Amino acid sequence: MYPQLLINAEKLTQNVRVLTDKCHAKGLTVMGVSKVFCADSKISACYANGGVDFFADSRIVNLANLASFPQPKVLLRLPSISEAQNVVRYVDISLNSEIATITALNQEAAIQGKTHKIILMIDLGDLREGIWPTDFDATVTAILALKNIEIYGVGVNLTCYGGVVPKNENLSQLVTFAKRLQDQYGVVVSMVSGGNSSSLYLLDQPEGQGLPEGINNLRLGEALVLGRETAYGDVIEGTFQDAFQLVAEIIELKEKPSIPIGEIGMDAFGNKPTFEDKGLRKRAILSVGRQDVNVSNLIPVDSRIEIIGASSDHLIMDVTDAPGLEVGDTVTFNLEYGALLSLATSPYVRRVMI
Ligand SMILES: *Cc1c(COP(=O)(O)O)cnc(C)c1O
DSSP states (O other), X not given: OOSEEEEOHHHHHHHHHHHHHHHHHTTOEEEEEOGGGTTOHXXXXXXXXXXXXXXXXXXXXXXXXXXXXXSOEEEOSOOOGGGHHHHHHHOSEEXXXXXXXXXXXXXXXXXXXXXXXXXXXXXXXXXXXXXXXXXXXXXXXXXXTOTTEEXXXXXXXXXXXXXXXXXXXXXXXXXXXXXXXXXXXXXXXXXEEOOSGGGGGGGGSOTTTXXXXXXXXEEESHHHHHSBOSSSOXXXXXXXXXXXXXXXXXXXXXXEESSOSSOOOOOTTXXXXXXXXXXXXXXXXXXXXXXXXXXXXXXXXXXXXXXXXXXXXXXXEEOTTSXXXXXXXXXXXXXXXXXXXXXXXXXXXXXXXX
């Protein structure tokens, strides 16, 4: 049955092993970020076997599903006040920036007889989550008044929204905040979390330009699953880029003109398509579509195949230069992040581990 999201357990585990070894050697712990594959338990086992120190996900339900793994569970997305009860119940550490939410977590922790650990997120310019640096003292003072909250550390997220690249300079500010927490407020700072897969390239920079001393954790998703760092998109040595692939089946294979016949209006997604006349071309239709996958993030393994369009449930390819295909054959694609995210989320795609 197709489409399939094919997962090569050996390749994925090796990716994780290479990166955790590299981080551990530099004194960094690794959070394995599982959101891109919806924290599937078999895929998550590769993370555990590869040596991640924590499991991290944006969704509580995913972390709850990982309860049988011994690694502590970290909630990456800021909690909603309405889910405070489940955060305290299922999550060991959550990333936070709102005092109203932390207050709600404190109340819930008191009810459940727990101390809830938080990482205080600081916005160093990317403009997604985090307190503004000038609010640091007021925020810390307010948190320290809450009896059932422990400030486990500080963290930053970069590159995700604003595209700001992590550098020695901006991450040094994070270390400075960690020191202030320790020196001015007497907090034992266990974790200084220096970002996501876009911070990895700093491990290879010369002294003084790399990851500043004091950063002791990274939160890695894309680098583990696709073997690339994300500040510049470079492949990581010793890792695989094809641990995850899409396999889909050909349901029609015919020679047709390259320009539609009739007046061209809007396509199914409200765009007016344009076409180039290449004459008669051999076209294959696969039974997978935009309901399953972000099509622009698919890379045919056979480079002679070109994706020329997709609707909700059909993917159309020009296979003129790739002879030998037949109806019923399958076609395999390598994936970029957006494709993996969508495929893992579609209920119509079967996950097959090899
Ligand atoms: C998704 C996420 C990550 C992981 O990002 P990658 O680029 O996949 O490594 C790290 N931190 C936070 C807060 C996230 O939401």
